[in-house]
Amino acid sequence: MTAVEQRFREFKMPDVGEGLTEAEILKWFVAPGDTVSDGQVVCEVETAKAAVELPIPFDGVVHELRFGEGTTVDVGTVIISVDTQPGAGDAPAPTAAPAASAAEPAEPEGRQANLVGYGAAPASTKRRPRKPVPGQQPRTAPATPAAAPAPAPRAQAPAPAPVEPELNGHGRIGAARPLAKPPVRKLAKDLGIDLASITPTGPDGIITREDVHAAAQAVPAAEAPTAIPAAAEAEAVAPGARERRVPIKGVRKATAQAMVSSAFTAPHVTEFVTVDVTRTMKLVADLKQDPDMAGVRVNPLLLVARALLVAIKRNPDINASWDEANQEIVYKDYVNLGIAAATPRGLIVPNIKDAGAKTLPELASALGELVATARDGKTSPAAMSGGTVTITNVGVFGVDTGTPILNPGESAILAFGAVKLQPWVHKGEVKPRQVTTLALSFDHRLVDGELGSRVLADVAAILERPKRLITWG
Numbered sequence: 001m002t003a004v005e006q007r008f009r010e011f012k013m014p015d016v017g018e019g020l021t022e023a024e025i026l027k028w029f030v031a032p033g034d035t036v037s038d039g040q041v042v043c044e045v046e047t048a049k050a051a052v053e054l055p056i057p058f059d060g061v062v063h064e065l066r067f068g069e070g071t072t073v074d075v076g077t078v079i080i081s082v083d084t085q086p087g088a089g090d091a092p093a094p095t096a097a098p099a100a101s102a103a104e105p106a107e108p109e110g111r112q113a114n115l116v117g118y119g120a121a122p123a124s125t126k127r128r129p130r131k132p133v134p135g136q137q138p139r140t141a142p143a144t145p146a147a148a149p150a151p152a153p154r155a156q157a158p159a160p161a162p163v164e165p166e167l168n169g170h171g172r173i174g175a176a177r178p179l180a181k182p183p184v185r186k187l188a189k190d191l192g193i194d195l196a197s198i199t200p201t202g203p204d205g206i207i208t209r210e211d212v213h214a215a216a217q218a219v220p221a222a223e224a225p226t227a228i229p230a231a232a233e234a235e236a237v238a239p240g241a242r243e244r245r246v247p248i249k250g251v252r253k254a255t256a257q258a259m260v261s262s263a264f265t266a267p268h269v270t271e272f273v274t275v276d277v278t279r280t281m282k283l284v285a286d287l288k289q290d291p292d293m294a295g296v297r298v299n300p301l302l303l304v305a306r307a308l309l310v311a312i313k314r315n316p317d318i319n320a321s322w323d324e325a326n327q328e329i330v331y332k333d334y335v336n337l338g339i340a341a342a343t344p345r346g347l348i349v350p351n352i353k354d355a356g357a358k359t360l361p362e363l364a365s366a367l368g369e370l371v372a373t374a375r376d377g378k379t380s381p382a383a384m385s386g387g388t389v390t391i392t393n394v395g396v397f398g399v400d401t402g403t404p405i406l407n408p409g410e411s412a413i414l415a416f417g418a419v420k421l422q423p424w425v426h427k428g429e430v431k432p433r434q435v436t437t438l439a440l441s442f443d444h445r446l447v448d449g450e451l452g453s454r455v456l457a458d459v460a461a462i463l464e465r466p467k468r469l470i471t472w473g
Helices: 003-007 096-110 122-130 134-140 143-147 151-155 161-168 182-191 209-241 250-263 278-288 300-314 360-375 449-464
Strands: 008-012 022-028 041-046 051-055 060-065 072-074 078-083 268-276 320-323 328-331 337-339 341-343 346-348 389-392 412-416 420-426 429-443
Touching (some): 268 449, 300 360, 429 449
Parallel strands (some): 337 389
Antiparallel strands (some): 022 041, 022 072, 320 328, 341 346, 420 429
16 A cells, blocks of 8 residues: 555445445545544435444545535545645545546547547648649538538528429429409408419419319318417327436335246235224223333234234244255245335335244334334345244225235235224124225245135234234244
8 A cells, every 4th residue: 555545544334234236325424624533424324224334444534525416426435535644745636536637538639539439630621621622622612611600500490482483383483472452462461361372273374263172171171280289289298297206226116126036936825804993992002001111112913013023923834935046945944024105205115123032012112213214214234134934014095905015035015904983794783893804925836825814814813803912933
């Protein structure tokens, strides 16, 4: 390492996730000339998974910020340089590199572009004036009008208009004043007909009254086609002014790639069940008053999560993944329970590690922390890695159910629909009961219909009679 390299340390975009290739700089917390210390956060970046703050690993004075906010930078690219010996003398201007790149476009001005992109050599451009061959002067003459007068022919484009009267077979008579008697001229004026556009049928090319009337009848038919394209053109342009184009990047880009990969890799099967959850909703109300649940959020999603964990314990083979590279099914003895969360940056799926080993209060606390962190945009990439099974709570939007797409690498995802008061047969009578619909999507490569059905039936049975959390758990 040279003395300059020892003095000016460069900090590269790190891989803050698992195999991420790029990140967008959301915000700089420092500027050139600011003093920074080891471990100080200098910027916030958004990866394909989350927003992450980056600390600088050395002390010094910020010398240069290589990229502005909103720029997507590849992992391994230098984003900031720091002068670790600010008192060692004048530092080189940080704008030296941009100046060099800015000078490059000026170089081609002295060259002429050709097919290979290097331009003609300066000597070749100087040799042409030294060959005054009289016969070749017409070849060099067009070079002058090609630069400036080229637009002139476009400006004189209406010149072909006088040629139109040739349609009547009388040569360029139309270029002069059309032949017509004064009454015929007045008739054409009253009808808004241009005499120059009429093909005369009278002797010696004279336009008759019949010619004018015939032209007047043809005008609506001729104008109609032009009016329709004009309206169509206006309609085609209008939507563009009412559209917004947003670059596909960050969480949205990662979500799109993951969903496409999952949908076209794992054969999805979705099963549905409608269940009476009145007893579960009563239990939620009771738990909110339980001293052991004080300080944590209790909601129906908590009991749905617990019900799914119990169902997985009873049917552990559903907690698996497909290893295409090694042609193996990986069965997992732990459950990292993913919770789909809608955030300002898009959909993310953080997961609760070892959710199956947690007590109900611990699960409630972890669930509340996970949701709060996701809404604040502070979810770490590690929190979104290693999930095994996911729950998506579409019921919060008033939606009954859906056909959820698997999170890549997982075998199942449960959709929890809205809980609504509906007529239900209970103990032989139709009564208003709180009812919801559950949907379970699973990877049919490793989950057979029987296994998927048993898991969904167990979840429904627990929510119908939540005391099974004790007897089955």
